[in-house]
Amino acid sequence: MAGTASVERVKDRATGLDKFVLREARGSSVESSARLDRVCFPFIRSNFPSILVIVDVNISFQATFKPPKAIRGGIQICFPQLGSHGVLEQHGFARNQFWSVDESPPPFPVATSNCHIDLILKSSQEDLKIWPHSYEFRLRVSLSPRGDLILTSRITNISSDGKPFQFTFAYHTYFSVSDISEVRVEGLETLDYLDNLQSRNRCTEQGDAVVFESEVDKVYLSAPSKIVIIDHEKKRTFVLRKEGLPDVVVWNPWGKKAKAMPDFGDDEYKNMLCVGAAAIEKPITLRPGEEWLGKQEISAVPSSYSSGQLDPEVIRRMHTI
Numbered sequence: 001m002a003g004t005a006s007v008e009r010v011k012d013r014a015t016g017l018d019k020f021v022l023r024e025a026r027g028s029s030v031e032s033s034a035r036l037d038r039v040c041f042p043f044i045r046s047n048f049p050s051i052l053v054i055v056d057v058n059i060s061f062q063a064t065f066k067p068p069k070a071i072r073g074g075i076q077i078c079f080p081q082l083g084s085h086g087v088l089e090q091h092g093f094a095r096n097q098f099w100s101v102d103e104s105p106p107p108f109p110v111a112t113s114n115c116h117i118d119l120i121l122k123s124s125q126e127d128l129k130i131w132p133h134s135y136e137f138r139l140r141v142s143l144s145p146r147g148d149l150i151l152t153s154r155i156t157n158i159s160s161d162g163k164p165f166q167f168t169f170a171y172h173t174y175f176s177v178s179d180i181s182e183v184r185v186e187g188l189e190t191l192d193y194l195d196n197l198q199s200r201n202r203c204t205e206q207g208d209a210v211v212f213e214s215e216v217d218k219v220y221l222s223a224p225s226k227i228v229i230i231d232h233e234k235k236r237t238f239v240l241r242k243e244g245l246p247d248v249v250v251w252n253p254w255g256k257k258a259k260a261m262p263d264f265g266d267d268e269y270k271n272m273l274c275v276g277a278a279a280i281e282k283p284i285t286l287r288p289g290e291e292w293l294g295k296q297e298i299s300a301v302p303s304s305y306s307s308g309q310l311d312p313e314v315i316r317r318m319h320t321i
């Protein structure tokens with residue numbers, strides 16, 4: 001049963017800036033919003049009578065919305081550098097920029113939902129001083145009729161100097177969870193990872209899932225295209241699908257680091273988990289005129305989990321998403 005999709009431009013109360021509310025109607029509605037200030041952070045509210053799940057991303061109660069600090073939460077677009085390994089500021093400058101609406105994006109190479117907003121970021125004179133490469137970064141935020149949130153980034157090298165450039169990238173996604181100690185991430189087990197808490201040492205994950213009992217700051221390498229984040233307490237599973245992004249970042253600051261972060265509550269680490277598709281180990285190289293595409297799709301499905309077995313209904317939903 002298809003409904004009517006709409007995209008509305010409204011004022012965001014927190015910043016006074018424009019944001020876009022994407023609505024997909026199917027019986028009742030699913031909403032997602034995308035903002036223009038420094039970081040695009042979309043979230044979905046769903047009130048499908050039969051589904052009752054929400055893809056919501058966590059935004060700290062103490063987040064600051066004033067530049068130049070990145071907003072603590074949401075889905076941060078980390079470009080052209082992830083982390084502090086490089087000459088740029090932590091996680092690059094894109095998450096601290098104001099985006100514009102892209103009125104006439106070039107045709108999309110892949111089919112997307114008709115409920116979407118296109119944003120664009122171009123190199124500014126300030127950026128060129130610290131990263132001397134001309135680029136166009138197009139971001140499409142789409143909402144599917146079933147409530148999946150799809151972010152598609154297209155980055156083009158528009159330099160006229162004939163030189164290629166390299167970048168690393170991540171959708172640094174702050175998922176909202178009910179209790180971090182009860183969360184289980186599947187899809188990363190047995191993979192190699194770089195441990196940022198141990199000078200980026202390369203290690204191998206052990207166990208049949210990733211669980212959390214202390215600070216975690218890892219980059220999983222060559223991860224599968226689908227990862228699931230199972231929130232036992234809320235009986236909700238996030239399904240993250242990715243394309244063009246081989247790696248996955250996983251981060252939770254835990255108590256001690258949370259206390260040291262001025263824009264994060266002391267206990268907020270209990271209700272969030274960053275998991276995001278990324279390209280880190282092998283930076284992307286773009287020659288002039290070339291375009292790169294990286295996509296992350298998140299869905300929420302109801303879940304129950306017992307004796308190591310996912311509910312058959314969840315498995316069925318995951319296969320049809």
Ligand SMILES: O=P(O)(O)OC[C@H]1O[C@@H](O)[C@H](O)[C@@H](O)[C@@H]1O
Binds near residue numbers: 070090217249
């Ligand atoms: O505080 P920021 O810049 O948003 O970064 C949050 C975390 O992001 C992670 O990806 C980094 O590996 C951590 O080291 C960092 O603390």
